[in-house]
Amino acid sequence: MTMNVPELFGSMVFNDAVMKERLPKDIYKALQKTVADGLHLQLDVANVVAAAMKDWAIEKGATHFTHWFQPMTGVTAEKHDSFISPEPGGKVIMEFSGKELVKGEPDASSFPSGGLRATFEARGYTAWDPTSYAFIKDDTLCIPTAFCSYSGEALDKKTPLLRSMQALDKQAVRVLKLFGNEDVKRVITTVGPEQEYFLIDSSVYEKRPDLIYTGRTLFGAKPPKGQELEDHYFGTIKPRVSSYMKELDEELWKLGILAKTKHNEVAPAQHELAPVFSTTNIATDHNQLTMEMMKTVAARHGMACLLHEKPFAGVNGSGKHNNWSISTDTGKNLLEPGATPSQNAQFLLFLTAVIKAVDDYQGLLRLSVASAGNDHRLGANEAPPAIMSIFLGDELTDVVESIEQGVDYHDKKKELMSIGATVLPHIPKDTTDRNRTSPFAFTGNKFEFRSLGSTASISGPNVILNTIVAESLSLFADELEEADDFDKALDKLLRRELVAHKGIIFNGNGYGEEWIEEAKKRGLLNLKSTVDALPVYIEDKTIDVFTKHQVYSESELYARYEIMLENYYKTINIEALTLISMTKKDIMGAACDYQYSLAEIINAKKATGASVSTFAEEKLLAEASELTSAMLERLEKLEADVAKGETIEDAFELAKYHREVIFADMGSLREIIDQLEVLVPSDIWPYPTYGEMLYSVK
Numbered sequence: 001m002t003m004n005v006p007e008l009f010g011s012m013v014f015n016d017a018v019m020k021e022r023l024p025k026d027i028y029k030a031l032q033k034t035v036a037d038g039l040h041l042q043l044d045v046a047n048v049v050a051a052a053m054k055d056w057a058i059e060k061g062a063t064h065f066t067h068w069f070q071p072m073t074g075v076t077a078e079k080h081d082s083f084i085s086p087e088p089g090g091k092v093i094m095e096f097s098g099k100e101l102v103k104g105e106p107d108a109s110s111f112p113s114g115g116l117r118a119t120f121e122a123r124g125y126t127a128w129d130p131t132s133y134a135f136i137k138d139d140t141l142c143i144p145t146a147f148c149s150y151s152g153e154a155l156d157k158k159t160p161l162l163r164s165m166q167a168l169d170k171q172a173v174r175v176l177k178l179f180g181n182e183d184v185k186r187v188i189t190t191v192g193p194e195q196e197y198f199l200i201d202s203s204v205y206e207k208r209p210d211l212i213y214t215g216r217t218l219f220g221a222k223p224p225k226g227q228e229l230e231d232h233y234f235g236t237i238k239p240r241v242s243s244y245m246k247e248l249d250e251e252l253w254k255l256g257i258l259a260k261t262k263h264n265e266v267a268p269a270q271h272e273l274a275p276v277f278s279t280t281n282i283a284t285d286h287n288q289l290t291m292e293m294m295k296t297v298a299a300r301h302g303m304a305c306l307l308h309e310k311p312f313a314g315v316n317g318s319g320k321h322n323n324w325s326i327s328t329d330t331g332k333n334l335l336e337p338g339a340t341p342s343q344n345a346q347f348l349l350f351l352t353a354v355i356k357a358v359d360d361y362q363g364l365l366r367l368s369v370a371s372a373g374n375d376h377r378l379g380a381n382e383a384p385p386a387i388m389s390i391f392l393g394d395e396l397t398d399v400v401e402s403i404e405q406g407v408d409y410h411d412k413k414k415e416l417m418s419i420g421a422t423v424l425p426h427i428p429k430d431t432t433d434r435n436r437t438s439p440f441a442f443t444g445n446k447f448e449f450r451s452l453g454s455t456a457s458i459s460g461p462n463v464i465l466n467t468i469v470a471e472s473l474s475l476f477a478d479e480l481e482e483a484d485d486f487d488k489a490l491d492k493l494l495r496r497e498l499v500a501h502k503g504i505i506f507n508g509n510g511y512g513e514e515w516i517e518e519a520k521k522r523g524l525l526n527l528k529s530t531v532d533a534l535p536v537y538i539e540d541k542t543i544d545v546f547t548k549h550q551v552y553s554e555s556e557l558y559a560r561y562e563i564m565l566e567n568y569y570k571t572i573n574i575e576a577l578t579l580i581s582m583t584k585k586d587i588m589g590a591a592c593d594y595q596y597s598l599a600e601i602i603n604a605k606k607a608t609g610a611s612v613s614t615f616a617e618e619k620l621l622a623e624a625s626e627l628t629s630a631m632l633e634r635l636e637k638l639e640a641d642v643a644k645g646e647t648i649e650d651a652f653e654l655a656k657y658h659r660e661v662i663f664a665d666m667g668s669l670r671e672i673i674d675q676l677e678v679l680v681p682s683d684i685w686p687y688p689t690y691g692e693m694l695y696s697v698k
């Protein structure tokens, strides 16, 4: 049977078309207006919408509803309620009220709040975000909601994202007015997140407690064949993977998710999915759903989908490329060089706003992608370095340099008359990943922020990106609104800012040692680990910018800082406990079994009385015995250090301790285990090897 994609697409979404069809005209209009103006929904309107939603959902087979939200754990949460409501005579009817649609009160005391909500005030509430459509998943009507404390503090990843989009909207509209764009009512940011992942067979996954508990392998010797031949990238997709990808596409399309491109990635068993971009808020919801669906569909195909940033050491890890741009409600991409000189001047101002933002808030951007998992990638010669810089490409760098120097771009000898008269060169749209080593690359009409980890919600990086660009724009608007001669003021501003921030522009190889040196000379930050980056969250400058634009209050920032710290050391602690348990339970036993079998052979040979050599066995036994002793020593050190960690009370000290001591201990224990794995026969070794896992999907 052939699939009718247009019919399938969005079939599980209560989208605009469905609303138009099913809602009375006045109600539909009222809802539209509420969304456009960002107002609260009137209860009488909500009641009608809820009834229509319920009828639609029941027709599609739904029995339950849930407020679907994104607590600060980074995953999504849902608590299902059925539509049933008792009726006299032991019967039920299916009900769903406007009140239930608009507001929910999950008992939320177990979600992380970073101290924002004392545990005795267990209630948080969820509120419908009507800018994101309701959808049906697993026979449940899911209503995208924001999650707040009763005093209104954000307890989730959606609320600050919406606030940051509002902040950017406000400032960008101010700037656009200065260029005479009176018709623009709203400016939005758009995102297309490319998602990387691994697929392995369930049978090997289930035998690796480290994958199950921590998402990554904590040991494993290098396989004879890794990614050195680079024959997997864009290679033919295996039939099993292909049928997985097909079903995944279908599931995503039903949910109205614009899954577009799919291909193999660099590492064996690694793949990528890219959607068509959408509004940041929707893109964020959709990326969460995509990650969930990737796992669900994998299980149906007898596979496990690994979303961790570094499931296997020694082969590439997984990231997310956050393609980001700014666009007007009239559909114009503000990071697209225009056709006329005045459009070009406007483009250059927005471009400069981004350059300034990235330079001024390098630390925050770095922080936005920090996690225990991503610490394995950033700066490790496969992902961009931990140093933030911008790739502009040759053409645009040329333009920027001529503005700096005040010379005409086309005739370098001539003085630059006015930026308002600048004719830009053709800037090719970069679809070829010309510079994969840059963390923040201009790719023709958008920026590609490449440092994101594969597991994390894209909310955090976009909250920060939107806010810091809003800040540049607000400073620019303040200055230009005061100007008597706009063109002159614009020239002066652009030149000044580009001179001030040119240090953040770097078109070279971000993986090289030279860049680390050069970046240091330029005074750029190099925050190597999460622990190095975390303090940026509570710096005065950070608090100032977030409170100014009403994205986070000071207490909300502190709460997030606390949660990140806690999350960081807990993650490493769980890894340590898992490694200890696997070593003690199985690896130690395997090492002993092997030695026992060698000793038996030696004894048997000796017992024959004949002069047969036991040289080989003895050599192997000595080696195994030495490694086993070393393993025990390092295991005991790890155990002792984990116990010591329990006495540290300060959260930052705990995070630092886990980075500096526990993480290092795990690495040194792993070294021995990997050597043992190579030595011990496969029928004794208790766990699937890297080779067995990476090539498990045929």
Ligand code: ADP
Pocket (backbone or CB within 6 Å): 190, 191, 192, 193, 194, 274, 275, 276, 277, 278, 323, 324, 325, 326, 333, 430, 431, 443, 445, 446
């Ligand atoms: P393509 O031509 O296939 O879109 P690109 O390299 O241009 O390839 O796009 C890569 C990713 O960037 C895709 O997810 C795409 O949807 C996204 N993207 C393209 N334009 C924009 C934009 N204006 N804003 C945000 N993301 C975008």
Ligand code: MG
Pocket (backbone or CB within 6 Å): 194, 321, 433, 448
């Ligand atoms: Mg890309």
